[in-house]
Amino acid sequence: MEKITKDHSLSQSENLVESNIDKLKALFPEIVTEGKIDFKVLQEVLGNELEEGEEYYRFTWAGKANARREAQKPSTGTLRPAPEESVDWDTTQNLYIEGDNLEVLKLLQKGYAGKVKMIYIDPPYNTGKDFVYKDNYKDNLRNYQEVTGQIDDEGNKLSTNSDSDGRFHSNWLNMMYPRLRLARNLLSESGLLFVSIDDNESSNLKKLLDEVFGEDNFINRISWRRRHNQPNDKTKMVGIVSESIFIFGKKSSNLKYGESFYGLPLSEKRASDFTNPDSDPNGKWTSNPWKAAVGRGGSSYVINTPSGEKLDNTWYGNEETFKKHLDDKRVHWTDNGSGFPRIKIYLKEKMKDGQLAHNFWGHKEFGSNQDASNELSELFSLKGLFDNPKPVKLLTQILSISSSDDDLILDFFSGSASTAHSIFESNILHSAKRQFIQVQLPEEIDEKEPAYKAGYRRISDLGKERIRRAAKKIAEEYPEKAKELDLGFKVFKLDTSNIKGWDGNPDNLDDSLFDAQDNIKTDRTEHDVLYEILLKYGLDLTLPIEEKEIAGKTVFSVGYGALFICLADTITSKVAEGIGKWKSALQPEVCRVVFKDSGFTDVEKTNSVQILKRFGITEIKSI
Secondary structure (H helix, E strand, O other): OOEEOOOHHHHOOOHHHHHHHHHHHHHHHEEEEEEEEEEHHHHHHHHHHHHOOOOOOOOOOOOHHHHHHHHHOOOOOEEEEEEHHOOOOOOOOEEEEOOHHHHHHHHOOHHHHOOEEEEEEEEOOOOOOOOOOOOOOOHHHHHHHHHHOOOOOOOOOOOOOOOOOOOOHHHHHHHHHHHHHHHHHHHHEEEEEEEEOOOOOOOHHHHHHHOOOOOHEEEEEEEEOOOOOOOOHHHHHOOOOOOEEEEOOOOHHOOOOOOOEEEOOOOOOOOOOOOOHHHHHHOOOEEOEEOOOOOOOOEEEEEOOOOEEEEEEEOOOOHHHHHHHHHHHEEEEEEHHOOOOOEEEEEEHHHHHHOOOEEEEOOHHHHHHHHHHHHHHHHHHHOOOOOOOOOHEEEEEEEHHHHHOOOOOEEEEOOOHHHHHHHHHHHHOOOOOEEEEEEEEEOHHHHOOOHOOOOEHHHHHHHHHHEEEEEEEHHHOOOHHHHHOOOOEEEEEEOOOOOOHHHOOHHHHHHHHHOOOOOOOOOOOHHHHHHHHHHOOOOOOOEEEEEEEEEEEEEEOOOOOOEEEEEEEOOOOHHHHHHHHHHHHHHOOEEEEEEEEHHHOOOHHHHHHHHHHHOOOOEEEEO
């Protein structure tokens, strides 16, 4: 039985450096010498692709090297379950995670890499005001605890911008860079990133995204009119009514319209162009000419009209295609059957195909900041709860062009949880099953704010309550359709490891060294440890978990027998026997077992291993 120690891969998040080195070794086996990379050989292999000049174009800033290293450093933290704050814990596929998104993104690398179809973020804009995303690269978990008031009794707030820094671009870029690097790994090969930003950092953000995603993967920059009224502050010289939304693909060559990138829903004006004057059973339609315009290429042949006319002309498609349109009854003849043919386009097809998105989004179709504030005010019956939230209409349109049916959506600057609300709305309107992961720092709300006076102490508390209220509202408005919709979410909270031997927090070193009797922290539950094991194994946090008592001990089955976990004390070989029989009943493709190392004697441990091997289980580990 292998014991998982602090340096084991299963005690921490994905080690991206080791992963990238393995990829290099696979691509260029000749660069490996005695298990290590020979960079001189690598240079020879790359040849002319190396940049050796002293002057060349590059984007850099103070602290970039540290930020790059931070993106590659594993996390020893964990996510602790909070079912009491969740909705539909046992069945939901949605996640709400409280914590510093840098550490959370690291922890998601094993289980969610390549699984996210779309990421939308609305990060803090660099306006010179404080925001609590200054990373302590030595110990981010300790920094997170200080920021959220978990270990600093004085309540000291770490901020990116001090009074002397003002609007310091480097600090903002250092905050964004590692998060974007990690976020890119989570995107599927046809995944998309959307980032909202104002003018303070838009030029830097574009360069940063070009570097992280590659210039070839830039899709577009949308200008969104966030204000519906006219500003009148003449000290600004020019009134600001819009902000930008950058769109990048993980790999733009994988994007295909109608399959991985979609059109916007038809506007009411566009839909009104469709009618059904001939009572076509396929419903409303409009039509496009089949006769090619002057100067446009096409195919030349003779078409016979219903009235007997012969039309010798150049047409947009070949004769075979036209005959198919005739067979499908898609041809509309003008002039009562003696004029030129037109091809019917049905509304139901166009609704599915959508209309091509453009790069200016007005407030009427895409909502405004005022609309977003009104949405929150209506949900909570209280004004001024959150500064500059994003409107549901804007985000549902983004969802329309970037995702479909059961895609996974991530927002790691969740704020007031507009994205989660929008996913519920989009799912109910389009009968889809999109799932979300929301990540939000539990930043304290100022006691002067209306949200604080209403009883909310942290932004994450406000976000969770918004999701609950949005779900309730949808269930009341669409009672039948809502029965088929996942309106729940599982809450997890970032913390240090539950396992003393895996804990990277120096404050807990003494406990790790001198308390070998039980390696699990006294304030942690079996469920805390259970989900840490899932996380470190790279398993989905929403996998089904069954609990059963075997020989008086609690045993968990994760993913229908893919993983069995027993964290009890005084385990006997009867537990192993019961796990083996359970595995035989479930017949999983892969089966692993994890025990608590101090849970049984050496004799019982040896006997248990032999029994499990008899049932074909060879991957047996202890913590």
